[in-house]
Amino acid sequence: MGLVSSIEGATFPAVATGMAAEIMALQRQFDASQFWPPEVMRAAQWRQLRLLVAHAVRQVPFHARRLRAARIDPETFTEADWRRLPVLTRRDLQARGDALQARVVPKSHGGITTSSSGGSSGVPVRVRKTALDNLMWNAMHVRDEIWNRPDPAGTIVRIRGTSPVLTPEQQALTFSAGLCLPDWGPPTSLLWRTGPIWLLNDHVPIPQQAAFLQEKQPDYLFTFPSNLRLLMAHFRETGAHLPLLRSVWTLSEVVDDTLRALCRDIFGCRIVHNYTSAEAGYMALQCPDTEHFHVMSETLLLEVLRPDGTPCIPGEIGRVVLTPLHNFAMPLLRYEIGDEAELGGPCQCGRGLPVLRRIVGRLYDYLMLPNGRKQRVDTGFLEIAAMPAVREFQVVQRSLEHGEILMVLSRPLAAAEKADIHRILREKVSPELRFDIVVRDAIPRTAAGKLRIFVSDLAER
């Protein structure tokens, strides 16, 4: 194993110091806790939650008031009590940001930083976090490596937006020949002797991205699902291969069964996806043995709630409500992040960590029906992506009766294909709307570079 040692002349065992040692020390606890029975994990989470709540009561008057109003005693509260606490919406967080900051943060939690979360929701929020949160982020990142990339070596090609921390010259390279960095960067490079990473901007045209991949022949590709979809369409058309590719790592947006199947078919490997946010860090990781997502219960209390606020049972889709357990700088108690997820049953891998079968999408991905009712958009319509001529697409609701499917195509659609698309939209989106197929050269992305598969002109922004 290519473990990094901080000590000259000592490679076995590798001696980690500083942040690397802290991450691996945490990892050793995670090795065990991932297999704890749910009730054991629950008890450990609850101990941590009580500490967080006690801190929030002392240091955040906003929380003190709400907890008191919900008759929650920080020392004795039960699960039933906890459910009385009203959820905190993104809008609350946006409006009350400053009121949620703790007056005092324990010194040992380290320096405080602020991060902003995605404009893609239409409700950008700013969250304060500590070095401890950063450590937990890195620890879960490393867990993702351990679970899904047991041998973190080889070459990665990363096709995403260009990081502003690069020099202007480096930034320019990511738009042309690609920028090569000697290792994968922290935290992975703190622990393993990784291979190099090539960075390319995702605005580079797809044929050029594909040529780049063929030249570099990477072991891993890291990109947005929407960009992957375009790349796979291109490889399907040209019949080219990436024989060394071991897996494709994706972030953000939605990964569905169609995309996974396409990836296995075209690249001969699996997709590794995860569920993260600026507000709560790593919320769930893909199971190494299945394609489920495991909630990171060591750092997060994640609830999936029905419309009436009661907890979902496996198989039900509900609102995701989070309590990051280590953010003492800006405690978020029952924060409704704006996603929906389907709760799963116990995983066959034997891990006790709760299972999300799928992260369904954002709450604002709602269709407005002619009678004024809102209906969640079923991602089942993504099967349109499996059609060979389709590079990418987006469904847009224009009015109560009318929608469009914007499509980027490699060739004109046959009549039968058009009929298929209309059938899928009828079955999976709604029979009550009339859809037009609109061919485009490209589909715009959000500021963060994400492709939203459904947008509505009627949704409140």
Place this chain on the structure above:
Amino acid sequence: MAAELMALQRQLDASQWWKAVDLRSAQWQQLRLLIAYAAKNVPFHARRLREAGIDPDGPFTEEDWLRLPTLTRRELQARGDGLVARQVPKSHGAVTVTTSGGSSGVPVRVRKTALDNLMWNAFHVREELWHRDDPTGTMARIRRVPPGVTEEQETAIKSLPGLRVGDWGAPTNLLWETGEVVLLDDRVPIVEQAAFLDELKPAYLFVFPANLRLLLSHYRESGRSGPPLRAVWTLSEAVDSDMRAACRAVFGCRIVHNYTSAEGGYMALQCPEHEEHYHVQSEGILLEVLDDAGQHCAPGQVGRVVITPLHNFAMPLLRYEIGDMAELGPPCTCGRGLPVLRRIVGRNFDFVTLPDGRRQRVDAGFGRIGVVSAIREFQIVQRSLERIELLVVLSRPLTEAEETAIRTELRTSFTDVFQFDLTPCDSIPRTAAGKLRIFVSDLTTGTA
């Protein structure tokens, strides 16, 4: 330090299960780094490696390695400074000097770094993990007064009820909220030690085997059990199966023993599943067991222990003959790939001199003598070429049958050429470090 220890532990969690061949290859990688360093920074090693035909910067084989002469305690004592590296990598931390046991008669001084100390602590933590699922509860420590205590504390340690200390100390207290430890000097009379244990009812007892033997005799003679303990942890000296059985009878628990030294740190830990197997700590040390011809022993054979601590760059010890004998064991049924020592037989300077001048190694298998219920403790002393004396501390006079059994045991161990005398006495002196040596000889030096 806590994070570093747990980060190391995560590797040790995995490497203990590696196949022997994989462990060997990882060790060998580390050994090459040590050797390259030693050749550059210790002229003594550079010369010896050259003479053995080992290229410190190139590949070398097991056979090449066997050609490198071992380094004895006497050489280490004589050449001490000649083995010190001209410089030490900064990242290895501060250099300290430790002195190893006068009990061998050949005290040696070894230089080590903070890295060695980290490894020591890492194996200490592994021992906790292997043997103590629950590092809580009270520990009774009946040993010499530890260094660094105040005068008042020392007084407290030397009498009942002992000195109560907040926790078990580093490295355990860095990682767990341990219970308390209560210290008592092992020179307090055994009756009082037993009263101390009865009153305290500790979870664990930490003691020398010789002292444990006295305690076990005491309880056996008084016809009652001791307080139920979770385990008795012992260090140094030898632990045999009779003592393990007696411990189970008296305290209802097992003994946890290990094999450590100032020179090589933790060399072997008792297997968590197989109490008479000691697993070599291959992640920290290359340990060889050699026969008289200098070849590697096969399982079942007893041979000289030769160690190469893999992380000591301040004073590299390449093939250091520590002076112990051990029996190599077969692969352990627990599944760990770490090599097995079936028993650590004793120091190889424990030689009896025969009337014709030949020296014969003493096999410390005197368990049978300790089993005699009247015997609290004993020591065998060679007084001359013809006479061996058995010093015994007795709880009551021996019966005729017991005395016969003891004489038979002595004749079996030492052959018939000696005259054997049994001498009852009140106590048997310990070494400066508090150890009871089972065999000493007036004819050889080093009878500390």
